[in-house]
Amino acid sequence: MIRVKLKSKLALTGAATMAALFLGLNANAARMDMVDVSNNNGYMSTAEYVSMRNEFGVKAVTVKISEGGTYKDPYAASNIANVQAAGMYINGYHFARYATKTQAIAEADFAGKAAKAAGLPIGAVLATDVEAEEQNNQSKATNDRNNATFMKEIQKFGYRSDIYTSGSWANNKMTIKAKTGWIAAYPYVVSGKNWYSTNHAWQWSSTAKFRISYGGFDVSQLNSNYYTAGQKSTVKPTNKGAVKANNQKANKNTSKPAALAKWVKESKTYTLKTAVKLRAGASTSSNTIIVLPAGTTVKTDQAIIQGGYRWVRQPRFNGFGYLATGPASNTLEYVKSGVTHTYYTVKYGDSWWTIAQRNGLNMTTLASQNGKTIYTTIYPGQRLVVR
Incomplete structure (x- = not known):
């Protein structure tokens, strides 16, 4: 979601990776039912969402609302308005940073207020995106308690709740019961298998392309009506032929899977x-x-x-x-010094997102390799490491 990325974003489980190696291509396997967007995608127009709906069959969009206890996504309000104008279902998500019950309550209150201010309608899902180092450092029991606390608190704002996490974390770092959950796991080849069919949604790609939109997008298949419930949508795809062809294209992945790494x-x-x-x-x-x-x-x-x-x-x-x-090609027991880097000089109008996209990087990765965060202000003339 956050593209670390993270939007990583999230790693494929070892067992699922192995399964993907033996399953053949079935172009109709995974649908592009839902897209999630954030500040990483920049401003998204109504026309872009209409194209997603008419040409790719997208039914719902889930937009980033907030992160931690202080960050509000600057594009949340425009995304919500433009998705609604396109006639699609709208939901939101909060990128969790909580590690305690008190922090979970505080973040839920912050996210709920931010969602209200951005115009997220009552009855929409406001999911908690749980994939950060704060949760990686907690026990399963602690994460379960904190997630339950967040979801209970978010319901006070009139929103429905859910958990987004990776396949490798589900029922490992936290409990994800059947008929709940939005799970991310990216196969090398999409097959006839419907992964995570007992959960609400399966995010199967983070690099989907849309005709009039720039960059890669996270796309999910909906296995229930949870992310399309409680909101009225009267507009349907108008080009069924394009939907079928574009979904077939999205499912194809010609890159060969790498050998499975082992610890x-x-x-x-x-x-x-x-x-x-x-x-x-x-x-x-x-x-x-x-x-x-x-x-x-x-x-x-x-x-x-x-x-x-x-x-x-x-x-x-x-x-x-x-x-x-x-x-990987050497066995040195230390990190080499004197590594040659490629630099980019910041120009007027640049942002972390535009520079990252131009150089094929994740925005968070670009910032971190320069010793900064995506919230650090950059200035024209500043040199950034991009390679």
Whole structure:
């Protein structure tokens, strides 16, 4: 959702990945029933939503409302208004940062008020997007308690509740019961299998393309009417032929699946020869927990090669941290210094989103690799690392 990304966004479960390797292509397998959008997608016009509806069969749109306890998505109000003008169902989501019950209540109150102000209609779903490092560091029981608290509180604003998370977190980091939940898991090849059919929705791609809209979008198949209930939609797709053809195209993925990476035991002590980012996951798009300075000693328990890097896992008092020890092609026990970077000079009118899109990056990744967040102001003439 947030594209880390995150919008990562979320990793495919190991079992599901293995299943995808053996399942053939069925172009009619997954439908583009719902799209979720946020500030990452920029301003979205009514015409774009009409195109999604008429040419791709999109029924519902879920827009980002807020994040944590302070951030309100600046495009929430325009997205809600334009989706409604296009005649589609509208819902919202809040990117959760809570780690305690008190924080969950505070974030629900913040999200509910933000949704009201943005015009999200009563009866819409206001889901909690649970995929951040704050929840990764909690027990399943704690996450279950916090999620239940958030959802109970959000209902006081007249909204229906649900949980969005990844397939690898569902019933692992938190409980997702049947007939609830919006689950993200991206197969290499969409097959005849309807994943997560007992849940409300399955998000099967984060890179879907629409004819008159720029960039990639998260798309989901709806397995129930939960995200289309309680709101009136009188407008239907007008081009059934285009809907069928475009859905077939979206389902196709010609890229070959990579070999499945596996964690292996590795009890080693590393002394860092340069500063290294300790991350919440084994990915360059994962959030940075802390920057470890040169000279730091790191004790690890596991290692893996994936995403072009060799990663090691560091046990911590409240979970694990992950750091890259170098490119996957070498076995150096430290991160090389003196890496050559490619820079981009910020121009007038640029934003984190436009620069990230221009360079094929996730917006959060672009900001983090420059030691900043997407909320940091950038100025013309400023140099940013893009490679």
